Amino acid sequence: MGLYVLLGRGWPWREVWGLAVHRYRGSQHVGLRNIIGTLALTVALHRQPSIGHAWEEDRSDRLLETIRNGAHLHRTVAQNRWCVTLADLQQFKRLVFQAVRKGVIKPTERDQFLASDTRVGPSVYTVVDQFVKPMTRAAGNVSWALMKHPEGLLCDVFITHAWAEGIYEFVDKVTQSWPRGATAAYVCFLSYPQNLDISDLIQSPRESPFARALGSSRLVIAVPNHVCSIYSYIWCVYEAFLAFIWDKRIRAAKSPVVGWLSMLRVSCTAFATLGACILILMSQATYYGFTADFVHLVRQIRLVSIILSALCGVCIMVFFALGKHAWISCQIAILVFAVVVEMFVAADLCLNGATDPPVICVLLLSILACGAVEGDRRQSEETCRQTQELRRGFAGTVGASEKIHAFSSSPSDLQNILAEIEGHASVNAVDKVVDTLLALGLSGKELRRVTEHVGPLGNVSVWSKALFVASSGLICFQCFQVYRYRILIDTSTLHYILLGVALLEAILWPVIFLLLPVERKTFAARCLPLLLLLSPGFVGLWGCFPYDATAHFGVIPVILLITLLGPARIAQIPVLGPAAVRLVFARRPWRTKGSGTSFEATTVPMPGV
Known part of the structure; x- marks a missing residue:
């Protein structure tokens, strides 16, 4: 079978x-x-996962058929347009795989990768040194992004990572986390011209290409790796800082399961x-x-x-x-x-x-x-x-100079970034934002407000498929029960109203649930144990009209209402709201204090493009 x-x-x-x-x-x-x-x-x-053979458009002569002036191109194309598409990233993975097979990319003392491995692959450091730099040098010292798209693509996803991860692992995680409707992403090692000296562009971190791209994005994807925390790198800390003060949504990338x-x-x-x-x-x-x-x-x-x-x-x-x-x-x-x-x-x-x-x-x-x-x-x-x-x-990032644990390959970059972060009014909240991302798997204005009201909730980046399947099936089954034991027995107006409400709920529940953002899905799924109040009817202990009315005019509408409101609005209800949210997330309901940290960001203008 x-x-x-x-x-x-x-x-x-x-x-x-x-x-x-x-x-x-x-x-x-x-x-x-x-x-x-x-x-x-x-x-x-x-x-082992298969990467596949190179496609026709993956040939190096196709990629290098036009030699460009990299220095001129990077001075004329807006910095928030140095981006690649998801298809470009997947093509890049295939190209690296072929280069490893041909011996173009080889293990180094720093990176002892296995050529047969298709899950992790060579690190970004190795790929940049042995593959990206030679290819882009032959293309006119242009970045990989502008080699593919010389007119540029406006950034709507910003990828923050530490270069320590394997390239296959990186592309797989970004692919898995790619937001619906997104067009292009800023990926520093592909967006930055590796063979050009544009250090003058990053002297002011706020005016750097990284900051300009992040300002245009609508989502920041943080890509973890198995080597070290990305927040041990000062540029990743700075990107989290900018995402906070500009109210950008941050999502931690996951491996494809x-x-x-x-x-x-x-x-x-x-x-x-x-x-x-x-x-x-x-x-x-x-x-x-x-x-x-x-x-x-x-x-x-x-x-x-x-x-x-x-x-x-x-x-x-x-x-x-x-x-x-x-x-x-x-x-x-x-x-x-x-x-x-x-x-x-x-x-x-x-x-x-x-x-x-x-x-x-x-x-x-x-x-x-x-x-x-x-x-x-x-x-x-x-x-x-x-x-x-x-x-x-990861042992904390900023706060005070003697507690700094993030590092940079450039001492001047480290000093410039720390000077800007430590001079900002929200410096004490940056570590808390990173902690929120570590604990919840997501970070955003709404989630930070929830955490401020109710305290830590655990990871909210996943929701239960089992609860969703079971709840959808039970609501549909309850709708059938109304038709079978009410309409077929007594065709009164009240029974038809009950059937109409049951049908509407059976349609609305999966539609509303699937359209919610992931953190609200998690909250809605955790509210589904309320359906256990209907268990007497499922086992035949109580099945009269008052039971059906309780289900379709009481329990199920309450679940739909909680789902629509979300944890942020419910947490704002005095006294009972925070306790209810904590109870839903299996935390101690009654606390004397919230998280104790204010997450109100000081408004800072984004850099001009």
Whole structure:
């Protein structure tokens, strides 16, 4: 069955039920398909990523067909237009890969990279010295950005990084974090003319090409690496400082997570368990008949699977709360959770049949939710790695001269930047801004205001796919329940109003959620446990009209309202607001003080272009 899913052929219902009822001897073939599918996905998860062959436009003679006057070009093209596109970055990665294969880029004493490695690659230092400088020198001492686009491209994304990361790692992280609708990005080692002396352009940090590009951007992407914190470099600190005083949004870049393969592997495991349980139960029913003893046995299996599912769910939540996403125990708990959940679904199918809509809803939700939980684990694992990379070697940046830990290859640059930062009214908040980015994975005016009101919240750059899938399915299921048990029984006006509200909520919830910025998605997802208030109806303890009215005129509208307001507005509600936000993010609700730091930036004009 896993192989069927891999090939996109869907779920072989006819084969499963045919084997279960009439041809039990063919069950080993179904099990073999599941094993092949799971093994194929496991191999795909652990293989080295492929970079691919060079394209026609990647040939060096195509890149160097026009020799330009680099000095003249960089004096006439606006500095905030020295930018490259995402396609340029991906082409650059292919070119570097080909240069490594041909021996043009070689390991050095400082950078002992492996030529066979396609995940990290040579460092930016090595690539600049052995590849960018020779290529751009042959093109007329122009930067890579203006070699590709001599007229320039207006910057709308600014990339801040430390040059210590591997080039493949860098391009992959930028690609993964590239904002929707963005056109061009300022990448210093590609935007700066490496063979020209333009030191006069950076004598004043505020008037440097870096500052001008950052002033034009709408987003700053901070790219962490496995070597050191980017905020141990003074230019990265200065870029964070400018992003703060100009109210620019900062996002920490993440590595691409091959989450869908891992999610599909868990779903294949769930499919395998479901198929095996159905085959075993139906074969026993075919042989012994649907006796009272058999029904009692199936009900016992269903009860045991419910208990085991709850225990596995608690274990998974504990692992997630402790940040132990990479532990093998957490991965095993998720696989066991998928197995026992499908045991429950198989028992439910045998008792109620495959035509009962609630059973089908539970079946689909279980498959999707099991895969989504694994997706959450992989995403959280990457977030923990990202935070560790940003913190590695970071011990504060500015504040007072005796506490400076950032460095620069140019002593004059260090002095000029420190003079400007330390002379600014917001100097004491710069470290706090960096701390916010390290803790939350994002930094922006709204998030800083939330942190000021409620204190630290943990990383808000990820949201739970499992909660979103489960909530969307439950809201749609609740809508169906209204139609089935209200409209089909009593076609009163009140019931039609209830159905209209239920349909509207089922449509609005996923649309609103998916259009939110990521930090609001995280907040909205953490509010979804409010749906547990409706659990009595899902297990059949309470299902009358007052229950449906409570769900669609009370619980679900409250969740939608909280989602629309966001954490910043809710935190401004006196007394209860900050406590509610802290509670949603699993923090101690009642505190005597906020974060204690004001994040109001002093208005500073951006440099002219």
